[in-house]
Amino acid sequence: MPANKKYLTNSPWQKGAKLTAGFIGGFILSSSFHTAIASWWNRAEVVATSGFSLFLLWAGLMIVAFLAKNGWKLWGIYIAASALFAGLTYLGKVFIM
Numbered sequence: 001m002p003a004n005k006k007y008l009t010n011s012p013w014q015k016g017a018k019l020t021a022g023f024i025g026g027f028i029l030s031s032s033f034h035t036a037i038a039s040w041w042n043r044a045e046v047v048a049t050s051g052f053s054l055f056l057l058w059a060g061l062m063i064v065a066f067l068a069k070n071g072w073k074l075w076g077i078y079i080a081a082s083a084l085f086a087g088l089t090y091l092g093k094v095f096i097m
Contacts, residue, residue: 017071
């Protein structure tokens with residue numbers, strides 16, 4: 001039984017955007033999130049648990065990427081959130097250190 005045509009409307013560019021957003025963007029977002037946490041709280045505890053929680057967050061962000069309708073909007077959201085966490089990392093290093 002073939003797939004329903006209405007679910008196969010994504011262009012190859014959308015599929016590529018979703019794939020790269022899931023793998024690359026998800027990893028960048030989860031690592032910037034953990035870096036921001038490490039700059040505000042105890043580094044030893046964050047580094048000890050980030051190996052597991054980074055992988056879980058990355059896997060969750062990959063699932064979200066494949067559920068999204070538009071891969072380019074998802075890239076924008078992932079980049080904006082990563083920039084936000086990078087800013088929080090900068091502020092944590094400036095004010096805490």
